[in-house]
Amino acid sequence: xxxxxxxxxxxxxxxxxxxxxxxxxxxxxxxxxxxxxxxxxxxxxxxxxxxxxxxxxxxxxxxxxxxxxxxxxxxxxxxxxxxxxxxxxxxxxxxxxxxxxxxxxxxxxxxxxxxxxxxxxxxxxxxxxxxxxxxxxxxxxxxxxxxxxxxxxxxxxxxxxxxxxxxxxxxxxxxxxxxxxxxxxxxxxxxxxxxxxxxxxxxxxxxxxxxxxxxxxxxxxxxxxxxxxxxxxxxxxxxxxxxxxxxxxxxxxxxxxxxxxxxxxxxxxxxxxxxxxxxxxxxxxxxxxxxxxxxxxxxxxxxxxxxxxxxxxxxxxxxxxxxxxxxxxxxxxxxxxxxxxxxxxxxxxxxxxxxxxxxxxxxxxxxxxxxxxxxxxxxxxxxxxxxxxxxxxxxxxxxxxxxxxxxxxxxxxxxxxxxxxxxxxxxxxxxxxxxxxxxxxxxxxxxxxxxxxxxxxxxxxxxxxxxxxxxxxxxxxxxxxxxxxxxxxxxxxxxxxxxxxxxxxxxxxxxxxxxxxxxxxxxxxxx
Amino acid sequence: xxxxxxxxxxxxxxxxxxxxxxxxxxxxxxxxxxxxxxxxxxxxxxxxxxxxxxxxxxxxxxxxxxxxxxxxxxxxxxxxxxxxxxxxxxxxxxxxxxxxxxxxxxxxxxxxxxxxxxxxxxxxxxxxxxxxxxxxxxxxxxxxxxxxxxxxxxxxxxxxxxxxxxxxxxxxxxxxxxxxxxxxxxxxxxxxxxxxxxxxxxxxxxxxxxxxxxxxxxxxxxxxxxxxxxxxxxxxxxxxxxxxxxxxxxxxxxxxxxxxxxxxxxxxxxxxxxxxxxxxxxxxxxxxxxxxxxxxxxxxxxxxxxxxxxxxxxxxxxxxxxxxxxxx
Numbered sequence: 099x100x101x102x103x104x105x106x107x108x109x110x111x112x113x114x115x116x117x118x119x120x121x122x123x124x125x126x127x128x129x130x131x132x133x134x135x136x137x138x139x140x141x142x143x144x145x146x147x148x149x150x151x152x153x154x155x156x157x158x159x160x161x162x163x164x165x166x167x168x169x170x171x172x173x174x175x176x177x178x179x180x181x182x183x184x185x186x187x188x189x190x191x192x193x194x195x196x197x198x199x200x201x202x203x204x205x206x207x208x209x210x211x212x213x214x215x216x217x218x219x220x221x222x223x224x225x226x227x228x229x230x231x232x233x234x235x236x237x238x239x240x241x242x243x244x245x246x247x248x249x250x251x252x253x254x255x256x257x258x259x260x261x262x263x264x265x266x267x268x269x270x271x272x273x274x275x276x277x278x279x280x281x282x283x284x285x286x287x288x289x290x291x292x293x294x295x296x297x298x299x300x301x302x303x304x305x306x307x308x309x310x311x312x313x314x315x316x317x318x319x320x321x322x323x324x325x326x327x328x329x330x331x332x333x334x335x336x337x338x339x340x341x342x343x344x345x346x347x348x349x350x351x352x353x354x355x356x357x358x359x360x361x362x363x364x365x366x367x368x369x370x371x372x373x374x375x376x377x378x379x380x381x382x383x384x385x386x387x388x389x390x391x392x393x394x395x396x397x398x399x400x401x402x403x404x405x406x407x408x409x410x411x412x413x414x415x416x417x418x419x420x421x422x423x424x425x426x427x428x429x430x431x432x433x434x435x436x437x438x439x440x441x442x443x444x445x446x447x448x449x450x451x452x453x454x455x456x457x458x459x460x461x462x463x464x465x466x467x468x469x470x471x472x473x474x475x476x477x478x479x480x481x482x483x484x485x486x487x488x489x490x491x492x493x494x495x496x497x498x499x500x501x502x503x504x505x506x507x508x509x510x511x512x513x514x515x516x517x518x519x520x521x522x523x524x525x526x527x528x529x530x531x532x533x534x535x536x537x538x539x540x541x542x543x544x545x546x547x548x549x550x551x552x553x554x555x556x557x558x559x560x561x562x563x564x565x566x567x568x569x570x571x572x573x574x575x576x577x578x579x580x581x582x583x584x585x586x587x588x589x590x591x592x593x594x595x596x597x598x599x600x601x602x603x604x605x606x607x608x609x610x611x612x613x614x615x616x617x618x619x620x621x622x623x624x625x
Numbered sequence: 626x627x628x629x630x631x632x633x634x635x636x637x638x639x640x641x642x643x644x645x646x647x648x649x650x651x652x653x654x655x656x657x658x659x660x661x662x663x664x665x666x667x668x669x670x671x672x673x674x675x676x677x678x679x680x681x682x683x684x685x686x687x688x689x690x691x692x693x694x695x696x697x698x699x700x701x702x703x704x705x706x707x708x709x710x711x712x713x714x715x716x717x718x719x720x721x722x723x724x725x726x727x728x729x730x731x732x733x734x735x736x737x738x739x740x741x742x743x744x745x746x747x748x749x750x751x752x753x754x755x756x757x758x759x760x761x762x763x764x765x766x767x768x769x770x771x772x773x774x775x776x777x778x779x780x781x782x783x784x785x786x787x788x789x790x791x792x793x794x795x796x797x798x799x800x801x802x803x804x805x806x807x808x809x810x811x812x813x814x815x816x817x818x819x820x821x822x823x824x825x826x827x828x829x830x831x832x833x834x835x836x837x838x839x840x841x842x843x844x845x846x847x848x849x850x851x852x853x854x855x856x857x858x859x860x861x862x863x864x865x866x867x868x869x870x871x872x873x874x875x876x877x878x879x880x881x882x883x884x885x886x887x888x889x890x891x892x893x894x895x896x897x898x899x900x901x902x903x904x905x906x907x908x909x910x911x912x913x914x915x916x917x918x919x920x921x922x923x924x925x926x927x928x929x930x931x932x933x934x935x936x937x938x939x940x941x942x943x944x945x946x947x948x949x950x951x952x953x
Binding site: 126132134135214215217219221269270274275290291292293313315316317318319321322325326328329331494495496497499500501535622 | 654655656657675676677680681705708709710711716719720775778779782783786789790791792793794796797891892893894895896897898901905908909910
C-alpha cells in the first residue's frame, strides 16, 4: 500500500513498511453537532447515530456489498410466507460489563420500542409486529400481523441491555450519557461540547479492533473543521465538492491524506404540489423537467461529483432499474408541451399565461444548504427562459418543514431524501401517506403504484421484489411527480496513516475494526 | 436596608413580565421541537411524532404550558431539555465556567485597553494618534468577527502552527501538571479572547473619549488649570475621575453579558459556552433551555442595573444626595 517515496517517514504517512495489522493509535473524527442521546432507540441525530453505531449492534446489518447479513443474529429463518422471522442469536456475545447477551435483551428492546411512554421516533416498523416469542435463550421468533419484508431490515436497530435498563426511567436515564453495548468500541467518557471518547472492546465477537481509541471531536463550524483537517487535528472528514476538487488538491493533502469517492444513498429533487391544478397535468411536470439541465447542475454545483437520478432508487440499490433513461434536456420540447396545455404568451409581455393568469410560482428552499440555493437559481433561470415567473424563497429549516411542507402550503420546493437500504417506498410514495407530518407531501396518488408498493413489502424473495421495484421505478419516473435531480457522491478523506481501508459499494466505514496504523506511523500514545 | 428590599421587590413584576413575553414569543416562532428531533426521516411515523408531542406536553394550550413552567420555576426547577432530557440547570451550569472566564478576561482586557485609549484620544483630540486609533478601533468594530477569526486561525493554527485551531484544551492534557494545563488552556483561548476584545474596543474607547472631552470643557477644569496645577494632575486627578462616572453604568450593563456568550466565536472556535447552548436551543425549539437562559439573563440584567445604581450613588455624591431626597 506504500507509494514508493523515499522521503523521511514522519513526513510521509502511508509510506512505512507495512508489517501487517497491529494495535494502537487513535482515530479522530470531527462532528458538527453534539450527540444528543446515546440510548439507541432515542438517538435521532446523526452525531448520536455515529457513536451508537460503534457501541451497539443490531440483529442484522448490511455488508460491504449492501446485502443483509447477521450481526448479533447468526442467521434467521423466514416461515409461514413471511409471517414469522426466527432469529438464531450468537452465543458468545457479552455486554461491555461482562453480562451475557441473550434473547431477553431483544425482547426488552422490542418492548421499549412499542412502549408509548418512551420518546422513540422509531416505533413505526415495529407496530406491525404482533408479538415476540422467546423460544430459548438464543432463539427468538417475531410474529408479524401480515408479511412485512422491510421488517427484516428494521432489526438492524441496536439492541439494548435489559439488565441495566430494566429498572430505569427511560427518558431520564444516565445511560443516555454512559451507554453500554455489545459493539466493537466501549464508551469511555463524554466531555460536553468537546468530545466523546471510545476505546477498543478487547472481547468483541468479531475480534478486537486494531485502532485503540475512537474520538469524536465536536467542532460546530464547517470552516473550522477544514482548518482542523489541515492542522491534522482530525483524521477524517466528509468533503464538499469544492473541497474535494480544489482545496485538497495540494501537495500537503496528497502526501498526508487519502480521498475516497462513492455514490451516497440518497437523492435531491424538485417537488411539485400535485394538488395544485397546474401541476396535475403530466405534460406540465414533464415540461418543467425537460427545461432543467440536470447535467449542468451536476457539473457546476457538484463539480461533476454525482450522477443523474432517474427515480426513487439510487444506482447502488438492487431495486434500481437500469432501463429507465432520464428525460433529455430540451427547452424547445418543454415549450411545445406547455403550449399544448394552453400556457402561451397571449398578451406579449414575455410571460406565459392562461385565462388571463400568468404562470408564476414560488420555489422554496431551506436555509443553510448552499447547494440547493444554487440549484434554485439555476432552475429559476431555465424556467424563466420558458416564460414562467419564479420567485425563490429561503426559509429556516424548522419553519420550512412545519409551516410549509407539512401543511402543504407550497407550490414547488427543493429537498432531498436519505434512503434506507431496503427499497420499500410506502412512506414516501403511497397515497395513504399524505396526512400532515407524513412524507408523501407532494401527494402522489397512483393506484397502480400503490398496488405495487403494497405487493413489494409483502414479498421476501429478492428476485420477485426486484421485478416489482423495477416496474415501480419506471412507473414513477414516467409519472414525473417531481424532477429527480441527482445522487451526489460521498467524499470522505482519511489520514494516510490508516491502512486496511477497502472501498466497497457501501462505503469505507464497514470494516473499521480491520483498520490499523503501522507502528512507526502511530501518532497517539493510547496506553 | 429597607429601601434595598423594596428595590428588589419592585423588580419582581418586571421579571414576571419578561417571562410571559419571552414564553409567548418563542412559542409564536414557527416549528416544533419534534420537527428537529425527527429531522426528515421516513422511518419516523406520524403516530410516533404525535406521541412525542404528547410526552412533551405540547398538545396542551399555551397558558397551561406557561402555568406548568412557572410553577416549576418557583421551586427552582428549570425543567428538562427537549433535546437530551437532561436538567436545564445542569446544562447551563456546566457551560458557565468557560463562558464566565472568557467574558471576564475579555472585559478586563477591553477596559484595560479602551480606557487609556479613550483618555489619550481626548487629551490629544484630532491629533494623528487620535485619528489612527479611531481608524483601528473602527476596523475592529466593522470587520466581521468570523472572518478575522478564520484568518487568524489559518495563520496561527495552520500556517505557523503556534496555536491550536479550535477547542479549549488538548486531548489528554488533563494528565499534565497543573501549570502546563493552564498554559494549554491559555493557548486555546488566546485567539477567542482577542476576537472578543477587538470588536468591542470601539464602543468603550469612543465612549470614554466623549466623556473625557465633555469633562475637560467644564469650568472646574479651567479653574484647576488657572490654579496652576500641572497638566497631568488636572487630567488624571480632576478630569479622569469625573469622566469615569458614566463608565460605571456601562460596567453594570455588562453584568448580564458575562454569562451570555457569543454564538459566532464559540461556534468557530468550538468552545462549549452559553452562546452556543442558546443558539442550538433556539434552532431546536428547545423551550425549557431557551426559557432557562432567558430567565437567568433577565435576573442578571436586573441585578446589573441594581448594582450600577448602587455603585453610581457610591462614586457620585450628587446622585446619592438626590436619591435620599427622593426616598426621604
